[in-house]
Amino acid sequence: MPRFTVSRRALGALAVAPLASPAFAQPAPIRIGELNSYSRMAAFAVPYRNAMQLAQDAINAAGGVMGGRRIEFVFRDDGSTPGDAVRVAEELLTRENVSFLAGTFLSNVGLAVADFANQRKRLFLATEPLTDAITMAQGNRYTWRVRPSTYMQTRMLVEAIRGRSVKRWAIVAPNYEYGQSAAANFKRLLPSAIPDAEIVAEQFPALGRVDAGATVGALAQSRPDGIFNVLFGPDLTAFVREGNTRGLFERRTVVSLLTGEPEYLIPLGEETPEGWIVTGYPWEQIEAPPAHKAFIDAYRARFNDTPRKGSLLGYVTVQIIATLLNKANTLETEALVDALADLRTDSIVGPVVMRGLDHQGTLGTWVGETTLRGRQGAMKNIRYADGANYLFPEAEVLAARPRA
Structure with missing residues (x-):
C-alpha cells in the first residue's frame, strides 16, 4: 500500500529555497478546496x-503526486456558520x-459541509x-475525519482519572454541538473510571x-x-482568570479538553493553572519520530514562530492527502473514497490509518498536566495517546451509522 513521507532534507530546504522553474510544460495542478x-x-x-x-511545497518539491502532478490548495474562509460554509x-x-x-473547524459547520x-x-x-456525529449518527460515504473525535479525547482524559476518589463533578461546556457532545461523553464514560461518581452541576454558556x-x-x-471543562479560546481565558480570582480550582481535580494546545496555553500565560489534566500538543518535548523534529525546524525557519496544534494537524492532513492521491492515482470521487478505506500514512507523528468502518482517523494526541514554566503555560508528565486505542467499538459504529 502506498505511503507518503517527506525527507528531512526536503523539509529543511523548503524553508528557504524557491521551486525551480520547469523547462517543459507540466500537467495542471490538482486543486483542493480548503475552507x-x-x-x-x-x-x-x-x-x-x-x-x-x-x-504542499515539500510534496511538490519532492516530485508531486500521481507521477509528477503538483497539488495546490485553494483556501477560503467558511464564515463560521453552516450557511456560509455550504455557500463557500x-x-x-x-x-x-x-x-x-x-x-472546517466548528462542529456545526463541519456537519453542514458533510451533509452538502x-x-x-x-x-x-x-x-x-x-x-462524534460526523462519523457516527450523521456519517456518510463521502465524509472522513482526521482529528481525534470528542469521544476519543474525552475517553483519554477519563482514563487519566481512573480510580481517583473524586465523586462530585461539575461540567462547563460551550452551548453548541461540540460542547454538548463532550459533556454527554463525559457523563457516559465517567462511571467506568469512578463507579460512584455523580454530576452535580452543568453550565453551558454561549460560545464566545x-x-x-x-x-x-x-x-x-x-x-x-x-470539574470537566470544555471551554476554549477567549472563553477559556476568561473562565480561568475568574476561577483563579475566586479560588474555584483550589483543591479540585480539573479535567480539560484541548487546554494543553499552544493556541490556548499561550494566551493564559502566567495565569495557567497548575495540574489540570488536559489534552494538548507539547511540541518542544516530543523527541520521536525524527520527522517531527524536522517539521519543527522547517516550520520555525519559514514562519519565524513556534508551531501550534493546528500546525501539526495541517501538515499531517496534507500527508494523508498525498498518500491518498498516490494510491488512487485518479481524481474520480468514488475511487478516492474507496482508496481512503484503511489508508495508512506514515506521518510526522507516526502511522495514521483512516478506518474504513467509520471513516475516523487514528491520529492521536498528548495527555498530560498543565504547569507554569517561567511566565508561560506548558505541559508536564506527557504521554502520546494513540487514537487507534480510543476509537468507538465496532458494534457501536455498526449500530449508529446510517446504512448505505
Whole structure:
C-alpha cells in the first residue's frame, strides 16, 4: 500500500529555497478546496494553513503526486456558520473547480459541509470538527475525519482519572454541538473510571459569550470535587482568570479538553493553572519520530514562530492527502473514497490509518498536566495517546451509522 513521507532534507530546504522553474510544460495542478474559520478561529486556523502550505511545497518539491502532478490548495474562509460554509463549499466546487474539499473547524459547520458533500457526492476530508456525529449518527460515504473525535479525547482524559476518589463533578461546556457532545461523553464514560461518581452541576454558556463571573459562581455553589471543562479560546481565558480570582480550582481535580494546545496555553500565560489534566500538543518535548523534529525546524525557519496544534494537524492532513492521491492515482470521487478505506500514512507523528468502518482517523494526541514554566503555560508528565486505542467499538459504529 502506498505511503507518503517527506525527507528531512526536503523539509529543511523548503524553508528557504524557491521551486525551480520547469523547462517543459507540466500537467495542471490538482486543486483542493480548503475552507476554514480563518477569521473567527485564527489562533488555530492560521498556523494550520501555514503548515498546509509548508507540506504542499515539500510534496511538490519532492516530485508531486500521481507521477509528477503538483497539488495546490485553494483556501477560503467558511464564515463560521453552516450557511456560509455550504455557500463557500459550492463556490469551491463550481467556480474554483477543486477536486474535493477539506477543512472546517466548528462542529456545526463541519456537519453542514458533510451533509452538502453527501448530497453532491463529493469527497470531504473533515480535519478539525470534533463532534462524534460526523462519523457516527450523521456519517456518510463521502465524509472522513482526521482529528481525534470528542469521544476519543474525552475517553483519554477519563482514563487519566481512573480510580481517583473524586465523586462530585461539575461540567462547563460551550452551548453548541461540540460542547454538548463532550459533556454527554463525559457523563457516559465517567462511571467506568469512578463507579460512584455523580454530576452535580452543568453550565453551558454561549460560545464566545461566556459570563465568567456567573459561570464560576454557579460551579462554586455546587461544591464539586472535580470539574470537566470544555471551554476554549477567549472563553477559556476568561473562565480561568475568574476561577483563579475566586479560588474555584483550589483543591479540585480539573479535567480539560484541548487546554494543553499552544493556541490556548499561550494566551493564559502566567495565569495557567497548575495540574489540570488536559489534552494538548507539547511540541518542544516530543523527541520521536525524527520527522517531527524536522517539521519543527522547517516550520520555525519559514514562519519565524513556534508551531501550534493546528500546525501539526495541517501538515499531517496534507500527508494523508498525498498518500491518498498516490494510491488512487485518479481524481474520480468514488475511487478516492474507496482508496481512503484503511489508508495508512506514515506521518510526522507516526502511522495514521483512516478506518474504513467509520471513516475516523487514528491520529492521536498528548495527555498530560498543565504547569507554569517561567511566565508561560506548558505541559508536564506527557504521554502520546494513540487514537487507534480510543476509537468507538465496532458494534457501536455498526449500530449508529446510517446504512448505505
